[in-house]
Amino acid sequence: MTKYPSCAMMLAEVGMEYINNELCLGPLKKALLPLCANYMRPIYVYDLDFISQRYQAMKKALGSTRLFYAVKANPNVEILQHLKKLGAGADVVSLGEIKRVLESGFTVQDIVYSGVGKTRHEITEALKLGIYQINVESLPELERIGIIARELGKKASVVLRLNPDIDIKTHPYIATGLKDNKFGMELSLIPELIQCLQKHTGSIDLVGVSLHLGSMMMEFSGYQEALKTLKTIFVDLQKKFPTLKRFDFGGGVGIFYDRLDLELEESLLRDYAKITLDTLSDLNCELQSEPGRWVVGHCGVLITQVQYIKKTSAKTFVVVDSGMNHLIRPSLYEADHMIRPLVKKSESIKADIVGPICESADFFAKDRTLTSISEGDFVAVMDAGAYGYSMASIYNLQELPLEICI
Ligand SMILES: Cc1ncc(COP(=O)(O)O)c(C=O)c1O
Structure with a gap:
């Protein structure tokens, strides 16, 4: 894969997405911590303004091309309703997805069935x-x-x-x-x-x-x-x-x-x-x-809570309450999602961020340097808007995460 210059990486690292040390999402910089006030279990948060921005950019670039959003990327009803309002059609791959998009306001004339x-x-x-x-x-x-x-x-x-x-x-x-x-x-x-x-x-x-x-x-x-x-x-x-x-x-x-x-x-x-x-x-x-990831990928994060900081002679594990059951991309595709604490601290630690699932493949990141986190803190797995919830499972009979659109 082509390598790109690292200046953008530096911008992200200097914390452009933090305001007053609180992690924010999307073009309107919406704070994420207030969403955890009554935290019960991991939450996917999707920013609809961010989706508008991405969809419009793609629409503008591709001129009169008709865009059929790839529903498999994220079939959340509010996201589908939002994209329908923006003028999208829907690319579906099952009768389940056909039913979902019809329930969300699309008509049969909007549907491409792959x-x-x-x-x-x-x-x-x-x-x-x-x-x-x-x-x-x-x-x-x-x-x-x-x-x-x-x-x-x-x-x-x-x-x-x-x-x-x-x-x-x-x-x-x-x-x-x-x-x-x-x-x-x-x-x-x-x-x-x-x-x-x-x-x-x-x-x-x-x-x-x-x-x-x-x-x-x-x-x-x-x-x-x-x-x-x-x-x-x-x-x-x-x-x-x-x-x-x-x-x-x-x-x-x-x-x-x-x-x-x-x-x-x-x-x-x-x-x-x-x-x-x-x-x-x-x-x-x-x-x-039929775009999917480009439209919704950045617009969602998965918020999870730190349960334990576990130190072994080999390394430190940050054990959180979400894992491959909620976001399988790191385990399946070796995807490198950024992980950010919702409240930024100054010190840093190097650790594996792992979930509760009984598989050694259950990790979000390995040997990752993070700003220091403690038990009870919340972290966001970034860029989880595409192929996140849609690929989630109930493996180990863990509950599915919640979803919130902001
Ligand atoms: C037929 C088809 N169309 C569209 C997509 C969406 O791809 P992406 O989310 O990478 O834009 C996929 C994804 O696998 C696909 O299989």
Whole structure:
């Protein structure tokens, strides 16, 4: 992954996010400590003003592109309602997410339905509802959609998710555009897809092509190559299928977890947008994108309380009341979230910050230097707005965290 200069890191380290030694969140610098007045268990806090700022920045960079927020990043109802008000559509991957976004005020015309494992039941419900677009991930799925749509007397609007076998140099668990990933369809499959579409012409309209190469993309040369490849395919397909009018270039733009540098992120976003628009703007189609992390990642923190400071001959452990059960990213992806005490102190300690779960993989950070903390203090795991609560579990029968929108 590309390394960026450390000046931004220094800004974060000098405590830009603290006012009067109290940790604050978002553009309006909202204090977090008052939210712990009646603390019962770990809390995800999301700042809706911060989400507005990020969404608007992405909207501005991508011009007339229609944004479908990737609900998997964070399906909190208030966040969904907020994004709907801002004009977003929703990218969903299950019937559960379809129900959640409909309950949150989205209409079926706002929904793009992706995912490799859509069941017969899910496809039937999606077609009955008249979902705007189904992003197809395999030939048997296309066949299944054709059969079910015919039985229901419906016409499905489908987009082919193509897999160009391109490496965006991200963590292997979040790469999706390589040929050994389960996502999308190999380009060599296109002749068979065309045959299948022609067979189901009465029940399927091909309305677009889509691409998603993975998450945490910080460098865009592979992405640009993929766009060019898909553009050629789009133009060829459009000659055979006049209904083809949407190009969905996915989500995946990354954020920094080891620092807060919104300016650098916006500048990277502009690079990404320029590559996208320069490559695709002469196509005769609507552009779509499915951002998740970039919109909500920085806008949430996970607040947890220190239970014990445990010293062994090898190291110091700060044991908190939240762990991999609430935020699995450090354990699963070796993600390096910043950790900040809600009240800043001057001394510092070096420790592992670990949770209560019976796994040695249950840690938020290893050998981390923190400003000194004691039992009972609150700390915030920063940048936990995306893939935090949505991946939480009840492992060890620990309760799920609370969620608060501010
Ligand atoms: C198909 C698809 N679209 C969009 C996203 C959102 O990606 P991100 O949150 O990195 O923007 C994902 C995430 O894995 C995805 O699989």
